[in-house]
Amino acid sequence: MDRRAFARRLSSAARWFVFALSAGVVGLSGxxxxxxxxxxxxxxxxxxxxLIVAxxxxxxxxxVEGxxxxSHASVVFSRDQRFxxxxxxxGALTKIDLLRPGIVARVQxxxxxxxxxISQDGRLVVAQNYEPGGIVAFDADDLHRVAEVPAKAGPDGKASKVVGLADLPGQRFAYALFDAxxxxxxxxxxxxxxxTECASAGRQPYDGLVTPDxxxxxxxxxxxxxxxxxxSWHPEAGVRRILDGYGRGEALLPVYKMPHLRGWAQAGERLFLPAIGRHEVLVxxxxxxxxxxxxxxxGQPVFVMARPDGREIWVNFAFPDNGRVQVIDAETLTVRDTLVPGQAVLHMEFTPKGDQVWVSCRDDDRVVVYDALTHQERNRFAARSPSGIFFTHRATRFGM
Known part of the structure; x- marks a missing residue:
């Protein structure tokens, strides 16, 4: 092999090594x-x-501590799923490394x-705020502030709380102004x-979701x-109302915990949504x-989540029914199983192809892992008042 060919091959190997480091293929420094x-x-x-988990x-x-x-944390992942x-x-935003566990950057x-x-191209991380309201965009590499969008004032004259922030195609973000x-x-x-463009939505939009496309x-x-x-294909049409009056004329139950519309479910051509103040899932x-x-x-549903194959819908509940999880058959619309994983079930997360579902039990300080097909417990481990569980495949999906 002549020297030029050797140099080209060495250069190619070096490029692959750099790529492997960024993608998490090769370990370095522990x-x-x-x-x-x-x-x-x-x-x-x-x-x-x-906890960083596999x-x-x-x-x-x-x-990773500090x-x-x-108490109401959420997580998004970098494009390469490493951070x-x-x-x-x-109000703090923290970037952590999953391969070399630790804090990379942090801003208050x-x-x-x-x-x-996080944006479609992975370059911007955007926070939604209650106080002082509005959204703020940060550079995904080092978390320096790029831009901010103030929120319109609500009836009290203060900037509206922002909820339901979701990424859209084309470097766009949709969100709701709770007070405005x-x-x-x-x-x-x-x-x-x-x-930024805004349109009237109704009284107190509390959370939002975007369809998978x-x-x-x-x-x-x-x-x-x-x-x-x-x-988003026809923004000129403005905002329309659906499911108008689904509880009209009936007394609502006290709402002990706001349902998370983000924890919605789609199975084929059906959507499954939690009903506010009702012991029902809307189809x-x-x-x-x-x-x-x-x-x-x-009970009052909080998260309504579809198994990735769409065959089942898993539901957890607000207090006082938050020690149970129910499984709905997406075809027959009947409850096929009730599980009791522990006290104060706060969140569930499916593995990418849905063979497992992880369930956090805050008051029992544990996470329970179920076989999502048989509903049998597969594993459990200790965690300190666990709540949200987030797997890195979320990086490949809109609104996650």
């Missing part, structure tokens, strides 16, 4: 060799820490925050000069019966947005 697609994090809300085994790999108030961005209730960006999203009753879309195609944004309404729908036709029926369940 980092374990593993693919990042097998990883995830479990929020330990009481201690301001997270779901193939399943097992706990490490704990993350502040995680997790954690949004704390105290607001006084009160409940989540965020609007849905807004901010376009960050020019990152430091975002363009990134086209439709839905915001649940807390102040009235109904859901607001916005079509909606994805094609025309009309109600198809309801499934009576054991």
């Amino acid at each position: 980092a374990q060799e593993r693919g990042t697609g097998d990883l995830g994090v479990v929020i330990e809300r009481a201690s301001g820490s997270v 779901h193939t085994t399943p097992e706990v790999l490490a704990r 993350l502040g108030d995680l 997790a961005y954690i949004f704390g209730r105290d 960006q607001a006084g009160n925050s409940i989540g965020g999203a 009753g609007e849905i807004c879309v901010s376009d960050f195609s020019v990152p430091d000069t975002p363009r 990134g086209r439709f944004y839905l915001a649940g309404l807390f102040g009235e019966d109904g859901v607001a729908l916005w079509d 909606v036709d994805r094609r025309d947005w009309r109600e198809l029926g309801r499934v009576a369940v054991a």
